[in-house]
Amino acid sequence: MKILHISDTHINGSKHFEENSLREILAEVEKERYDLIIHSGDVTQEGKENHYLKAKKIFSGIDIPMVVIPGNHDKRSGGISLFKDHIGDPNGVKETESGVVIYVDSGVLDSDIGRVGMTKYNMINRALKLHNDKDIKIIAMHHHTLPIPMAGRERNVLSNAGDLLELFLRYDVDLVLSGHRHYPNVYHVDGTVFVNAGTASGKKTRYGDVNSYNVIEIDEEKMKVTTHRIGENSDTDEKKYFRKEKRVFHDFGKRKFRLIHTSNSFISSSRKFKEKHFFNALNKINSLEGDVLVHCGGIVKEGIPKDYDVASAYMSKFDVPVVYSPAGRDINYLGYELFEEHFGEIDQKFRDKDIYLRGISSAQYDSPIGIIGETGRERLFTEFNEVDESFKGIFLHHNVLPIPHAREKGLLEDSGDFLRRAVDEKVDLILTGTSSHPFAARVGETVVVNANSLSSVYQSSLFGNSFNVIDVYEKVIVVSEINSLWGARRVLGIWERNNA
Numbered sequence: 483m484k485i486l487h488i489s490d491t492h493i494n495g496s497k498h499f500e501e502n503s504l505r506e507i508l509a510e511v512e513k514e515r516y517d518l519i520i521h522s523g524d525v526t527q528e529g530k531e532n533h534y535l536k537a538k539k540i541f542s543g544i545d546i547p548m549v550v551i552p553g554n555h556d557k558r559s560g561g562i563s564l565f566k567d568h569i570g571d572p573n574g575v576k577e578t579e580s581g582v583v584i585y586v587d588s589g590v591l592d593s594d595i596g597r598v599g600m601t602k603y604n605m606i607n608r609a610l611k612l613h614n615d616k617d618i619k620i621i622a623m624h625h626h627t628l629p630i631p632m633a634g635r636e637r638n639v640l641s642n643a644g645d646l647l648e649l650f651l652r653y654d655v656d657l658v659l660s661g662h663r664h665y666p667n668v669y670h671v672d673g674t675v676f677v678n679a680g681t682a683s684g685k686k687t688r689y690g691d692v693n694s695y696n697v698i699e700i701d702e703e704k705m706k707v708t709t710h711r712i713g714e715n716s717d718t719d720e721k722k723y724f725r726k727e728k729r730v731f732h733d734f735g736k737r738k739f740r741l742i743h744t745s746n747s748f749i750s751s752s753r754k755f756k757e758k759h760f761f762n763a764l765n766k767i768n769s770l771e772g773d774v775l776v777h778c779g780g781i782v783k784e785g786i787p788k789d790y791d792v793a794s795a796y797m798s799k800f801d802v803p804v805v806y807s808p809a810g811r812d813i814n815y816l817g818y819e820l821f822e823e824h825f826g827e828i829d830q831k832f833r834d835k836d837i838y839l840r841g842i843s844s845a846q847y848d849s850p851i852g853i854i855g856e857t858g859r860e861r862l863f864t865e866f867n868e869v870d871e872s873f874k875g876i877f878l879h880h881n882v883l884p885i886p887h888a889r890e891k892g893l894l895e896d897s898g899d900f901l902r903r904a905v906d907e908k909v910d911l912i913l914t915g916t917s918s919h920p921f922a923a924r925v926g927e928t929v930v931v932n933a934n935s936l937s938s939v940y941q942s943s944l945f946g947n948s949f950n951v952i953d954v955y956e957k958v959i960v961v962s963e964i965n966s967l968w969g970a971r972r973v974l975g976i977w978e979r980n981n982a
Contacts, residue, residue: 483580483618486510486519487696489661489679492555493537494527497685503693504540504683506712510695516546518578522661522679523553523589523624525569529561534568549576553624553662554589554596562591573602575609581618581656581700584609588623588640596625596640596662603645610653618700619655626660627884628676628925631902632689633663635895643884644921650674651923654726656705657698664688666696666709667902670723671925672975677707692716700725731976735956738873739773739835742802743931743950745879745915746780746809748938749793754783756966759947760937763966764799770951772802774832776839778915778933779809779879781825785817794824805830807841809879809915810850818847837954838871839911844880844894852880852916853895863907872981873954875911876904883930885917887942892916904928908980911952911959919943920950922961922974929959929977936966945972954979 488507492498511519526533541548552565552572565572572587584606588596598606606621613619627643627650629636640646650658651672658676665688666680680694681687692713699706702725709719744763748755767775781797782789797804806825813821821828832839842862844852854862866874880894882901893916894900904912905926912928918935919942934948935941947966952959961974 483517483578483700484515485698486516487522487659487677487679487698488519488682489522490524490553490664490681490684491521491537492524492527492681492684493540494530494533498527500683500685500693503712507682507695508540508544511544511546518583519544519546519548520583520622520659521548521550522622522659523551524555524661524684525550525553525565526556526561529556529558529564531564534564538568547576547578549583549585549622551585551622551624552587552589554594557589557591559592573605575613577613581620582609582613582616583620583622585622588625596623598623598640598642598646603642603649607649610649610655614653618657619653620657620659621650621655622659624660625662626678627658628669628671629882629893629898629901630663630665630667630678631898632665632691633898634688636893636897639884639893641889644886644888644917647671647884647923648886648921656700656725665691666694666719668707668709668721669905669925672923673726675705675707675723680709731958734958734960738954738956739837740770741952741954742767742770742772742775743778743913743933743952744775744936745778745933746918746935746938746940747777748780748783748935748940749796750783750789751792752783754939756937756939756947759966760796762969763936763949766964766969767949768801772951773834774839775800775802775804776877776913777804777806778877778913779807779812779845780915780935780938781806781808781812782817784811785813785815785820787816787820790817790820790824803832805832805839805841805877807878808843808845810845810848813845814848833871836871837873837875838869839875839877840865841877844878850891851895852878852892854878854900855896859896859900859903863903866907866909873910875913876909877913879915881914881916881932882912883921883923883925883932885919885921885932887919888917901925910980917942920945920948920963920974924975924977927980929961929975931961931974934963950974
């Protein structure tokens with residue numbers, strides 16, 4: 483299958499619309515053979531009828547199958563009804579000879595935010611079950627599931643992106659297409675390729691970029707994604723991925739080290755702190771012979787002396803070395819002073835047995851919002867390039883991937899730029915601790931793991947409060963979750979190590 487993927491055409495007059503760019507892209511259909519065109523939203527600038535009529539005229543000469551979904555601009559001022567009149571159904575399932583495309587409207591009327599509500603989530607779920615035997619499974623939405631780099635502050639990722647990410651991975655979806663952020667980007671997550679398109683013909687490009695489109699070629703063994711930029715500075719960016727690669731690990735090699743990964747202990751005298759869960763987990767952790775415990779924020783319920791005094795006493799009972807990265811609640815009130823007094827500097831490090839772990843604080847005073855910032859990122863990755871350890875990891879509180887069963891509000895504000903840089907630098911491991919739900923996936927060659935709440939009433943996993951154990955062997959990384967109260971264990975994932 484060969485797909486022409488465009489997005490964000492923003493068709494109107496000349497103020498926002500670069501018509502020559504779109505004409506140049508559509509000329510590709512006459513020069514090359516394509517099986518399908520997918521337009522991932524923002525067909526028009528303002529959802530007005532004259533804009534839709536112009537779009538209809540421009541696309542009328544295309545004689546191959548085309549899937550078009552609405553974006554947030556198409557739904558302005560009641561434009562969704564005009565979309566239905568002039569373009570078609572905003573949600574649906576399109577079967578092709580070799581696959582299926584499931585497309586949904588992720589926009590919210592008169593808003594830039596993205597949301598796939600339960601009705602459409604269930605539609606996707608049913609469609610994936612029905613077409614599970616298809617060789618190629620494709621999802622198309624306007625809003626992005628994963629954070630996009632070079633697109634400014636992350637604020638429009640789908641509000642239930644974590645649930646969707648989990649669903650796509652569960653059904654081995656091959657390809658997820660989106661637009662919205664006007665910057666092209668590709669991630670490979672556990673066999674699923676997430677492709678974001680830049681703007682095909684909108685004049686609002688980002689960071690000096692130009693209009694662009696994607697060509698996606700899929701065969702039995704691999705997928706190739708090529709981003710074409712147009713104009714005087716035209717160039718291409720090509721990425722190739724193996725499809726549905728299955729691995730069975732017979733030999734892990736020798737275990738090199740073991741990390742214990744916790745978050746949101748909420749230590750206090752409050753009823754919101756589950757003391758029995760904490761001490762049962764503590765005893766279990768002390769029996770696991772770990773090399774280091776990484777606590778990704780939410781150490782105390784509030785940054786007050788009473789909570790810190792209790793936390794300091796309780797955390798001292800761990801036999802394993804502990805490193806911390808704060809959450810916002812850890813540094814509110816007097817917490818900024820108390821954190822350093824009881825647990826050390828804000829950005830902590832651990833080095834041993836050829837492992838280098840670097841903490842970076844994403845917490846802000848009196849705010850749940852997390853950010854690292856450009857200066858912090860540059861300092862972090864410059865330091866990474868100067869260390870010799872073969873296994874490198876980063877730990878922080880706020881998540882860099884969307885988390886299932888949580889309305890997406892814990893995502894790092896600059897997660898797009900941070901995640902892109904970490905994946906490009908081939909960081910081995912990223913540990914986070916928001917949203918109180920366990921999750922693990924590999925993006926490119928970087929394993930990203932989120933910890934559930936260790937001992938707080940605020941957790942959203944049917945497995946119960948828990949902590950993670952990350953075993954790094956010579957050949958693989960194994961991530962397990964252990965229930966805080968009972969010690970029951972389940973595997974969250976196994977991945978081959980970089981350069982193994």
